[in-house]
Amino acid sequence: xxxxxxxxxxxxxxxxxxxxxxxxxxxxxxxxxxxxxxxxxxxxxxxxxxxxxxxxxxxxxxxxxxxxxxxxxxxxxxxxxxxxxxxxxxxxxxxxxxxxxxxxxxxxxxxxxxxxxxxxxxxxxxxxxxxxxxxxxxxxxxxxxxxxxxxxxxxxxxxxxxxxxxxxxxxxxxxxxxxxxxxxxxxxxxxxxxxxxxxxxxxxxxxxxxxxxxxxxxxxxxxxxxxxxxxxxxxxxxxxxxxxxxxxxxxxxxxxxxxx
Amino acid sequence: xxxxxxxxxxxxxxxxxxxxxxxxxxxxxxxxxxxxxxxxxxxxxxxxxxxxxxxxxxxxxxxxxxxxxxxxxxxxxxxxxxxxxxxxxxxxxxxxxxxxxxxxxxxxxxxxxxxxxxxxxxxxxxxxxxxxxxxxxxxxxxxxxxxxxxxxxxxxxxxxxxxxxxxxxxxxxxxxxxxxxxxxxxxxxxxxxxxxxxxxxxxxxxxxxxxxxxxxxxxxxxxxxxxxxxxxxxxxxxxxxxxxxxxxxxxxxxxxxxxxxxxxxxxxxxxxxxxxxxxxxxxxxxxxxxxxxxxxxxxxxxxxxxxxxxxxxxxxxxxxxxxxxxxxxxxxxxxxxxxxxxxxxxxxxxxxxxxxxxxxx
Numbered sequence: 349x350x351x352x353x354x355x356x357x358x359x360x361x362x363x364x365x366x367x368x369x370x371x372x373x374x375x376x377x378x379x380x381x382x383x384x385x386x387x388x389x390x391x392x393x394x395x396x397x398x399x400x401x402x403x404x405x406x407x408x409x410x411x412x413x414x415x416x417x418x419x420x421x422x423x424x425x426x427x428x429x430x431x432x433x434x435x436x437x438x439x440x441x442x443x444x445x446x447x448x449x450x451x452x453x454x455x456x457x458x459x460x461x462x463x464x465x466x467x468x469x470x471x472x473x474x475x476x477x478x479x480x481x482x483x484x485x486x487x488x489x490x491x492x493x494x495x496x497x498x499x500x501x502x503x504x505x506x507x508x509x510x511x512x513x514x515x516x517x518x519x520x521x522x523x524x525x526x527x528x529x530x531x532x533x534x535x536x537x538x539x540x541x542x543x544x545x546x547x548x549x550x551x552x553x554x555x556x557x558x559x560x561x562x563x564x565x566x567x568x569x570x571x572x573x574x575x576x577x578x579x580x581x582x583x584x585x586x587x588x589x590x591x592x593x594x595x596x597x598x599x600x601x602x603x604x605x606x607x608x
Numbered sequence: 609x610x611x612x613x614x615x616x617x618x619x620x621x622x623x624x625x626x627x628x629x630x631x632x633x634x635x636x637x638x639x640x641x642x643x644x645x646x647x648x649x650x651x652x653x654x655x656x657x658x659x660x661x662x663x664x665x666x667x668x669x670x671x672x673x674x675x676x677x678x679x680x681x682x683x684x685x686x687x688x689x690x691x692x693x694x695x696x697x698x699x700x701x702x703x704x705x706x707x708x709x710x711x712x713x714x715x716x717x718x719x720x721x722x723x724x725x726x727x728x729x730x731x732x733x734x735x736x737x738x739x740x741x742x743x744x745x746x747x748x749x750x751x752x753x754x755x756x757x758x759x760x761x762x763x764x765x766x767x768x769x770x771x772x773x774x775x776x777x778x779x780x781x782x783x784x785x786x787x788x789x790x791x792x793x794x795x796x797x798x799x800x801x802x803x804x805x806x807x808x809x810x811x812x813x814x815x816x817x818x819x820x821x822x823x824x825x826x827x828x829x830x831x832x833x834x835x836x837x838x839x840x841x842x843x844x845x846x847x848x849x850x851x852x853x854x855x856x857x858x859x860x861x862x863x864x865x866x867x868x869x870x871x872x873x874x875x876x877x878x879x880x881x882x883x884x885x886x887x888x889x890x891x892x893x894x895x896x897x898x899x900x901x902x903x904x905x906x907x908x909x910x911x912x913x914x915x916x917x918x919x920x921x922x923x924x925x926x927x928x929x930x931x932x933x934x935x936x937x938x939x940x941x942x943x944x945x946x947x948x949x950x951x952x953x954x955x956x957x958x959x960x961x962x963x964x965x966x967x968x969x
Contacts, residue, residue, distance in 0.1 A: 390914045422912040446843035498832035531867040
């Protein structure tokens with residue numbers, strides 16, 4: 349494998365530690381949080397790119413709620429990853445959920461998000477034969493909630509299901525989801541967010557700088573690794589804080605004040 | 609940052625050029641196309657205009673109708689360029705609104721840049737930014753073409769009837785609808801005419817929805833129904849060559865619902881009224897008397913790219929030039945009065961003033 353340029357985000361997520369596992373996020377749930385002022389979609393793009401380059405038999409199941417394939421294809425292409433080719437090679441399963449809308453509760457064919465479950469299960473069982481390292485990514489949990497007509501139960505069921513897929517006895521998948529933290533700041537309907545923050549192994553939070561907008565620093569990232577997979581029964585929590593700047597072909601991460 | 613770099617990279621082509629076939633369309637970066645918002649200053653701020661396939665949301669101020677100015681110019685621009693329009697509002701007769709749309713100004717000899725020379729004598733250059741040239745985005749490559757892409761609208765002259773008496777305008781009233789299903793079907797039918805394929809774009813469509821969650825609508829309590837509607841609009845927009853502008857009053861919605869809507873927007877703007885006789889604001893800003901409102905740009909559409917758009921300024925004053933033309937200007941802070949001495953102290957956030965800053969919204 350060619351020499352990779354790991355940045356602070358890769359290190360915080362443990363992606364540069366290939367000795368443990370070829371795809372270090374296997375068996376872990378990464379929750380990415382952002383707000384209106386600062387979007388954390390670039391974290392998803394970075395993880396997507398790294399997952400394909402980690403091992404030849406890695407695969408991704410991507411549930412897209414906020415952007416169509418054409419958007420991701422173009423973005424990833426500039427990052428050096430050809431999504432169309434990965435899709436053709438059976439390494440990317442892009443499920444376009446932009447127009448998914450569940451019928452209201454009480455209607456005859458109310459089945460919650462069952463169709464989504466079935467799609468994921470079908471893809472995972474088919475992949476499990478030959479692919480070892482599967483990542484499930486959900487583009488936007490808040491849009492999933494809207495698709496489920498606000499039913500927290502349905503959304504939590506799906507999140508729990510995806511989380512069970514990360515356990516070793518199941519498929520040992522990696523599960524990555526993005527949600528918008530500022531929607532829940534007023535204290536109502538926080539069940540989904542609280543549950544996900546509890547279940548998550550790694551929390552990635554993107555916020556704007558306290559001092560306002562800047563052209564060369566786009567925001568700050570806080571990565572909290574709960575280190576739930578520990579060897580000696582001692583669990584530690586690792587926190588990383590750094591600033592970032594997003595470019596077309598990647599991201600620059602640097603500690604505050606050390607921008608080159 | 610090297611602002612004068614002329615290298616053309618296939619990844620970040622920031623020059624927007626008017627297409628020769630259709631003057632109403634302009635190429636944007638990353639394979640996107642722009643259509644004009646109808647306000648030349650807003651086009652410049654947004655880097656070219658509204659991206660085709662994007663959802664633009666405008667947060668209203670319930671105390672002032674300034675969002676109507678944005679809507680009117682947006683609709684007029686489309687009609688003048690023969691781009692089909694779908695307009696929905698909660699009034700009983702939305703078609704009558706078309707009579708209030710502005711007409712393009714008659715071409716005159718003077719241009720905006722001559723305003724700067726009105727003070728020929730001693731100029732104290734503390735507002736030096738005004739005297740720098742235009743930023744590097746060269747929207748003026750072809751002056752005639754520039755004029756066709758975006759018109760200056762004269763708010764005192766109503767649009768000629770023949771622009772909207774044809775078949776290219778659809779008006780929908782949502783006043784008596786129990787839910788948004790009918791409007792959603794209308795929009796779906798309209799957008800199907802502009803579905804995106806790999807070929808060249810023949811025409812672009814515009815949808816303008818005014819105050820879609822206002823309390824007069826019967827469904828205004830059904831939060832999730834409204835959210836699904838906007839989400840489906842967003843999904844439909846991405847696969848079509850159209851721009852959808854939706855205005856809504858965030859103060860009349862639960863805060864989480866309003867935040868969800870803000871996240872759904874590709875481009876997010878908000879307008880705020882300026883109180884008439886605010887002495888503090890008058891001291892803080894120059895040209896306060898001419899301002900009718902404030903416009904804040906919260907988010908700019910980032911289609912096909914992950915790089916955010918960072919603007920030089922996000923708050924602009926809305927002024928009517930000669931009481932006819934809508935202009936957006938950067939805010940200029942008035943010079944501190946040396947004699948009072950306390951201005952800087954009180955304008956800081958840590959002074960503990962009880963009122964939130966007048967420019968925070």
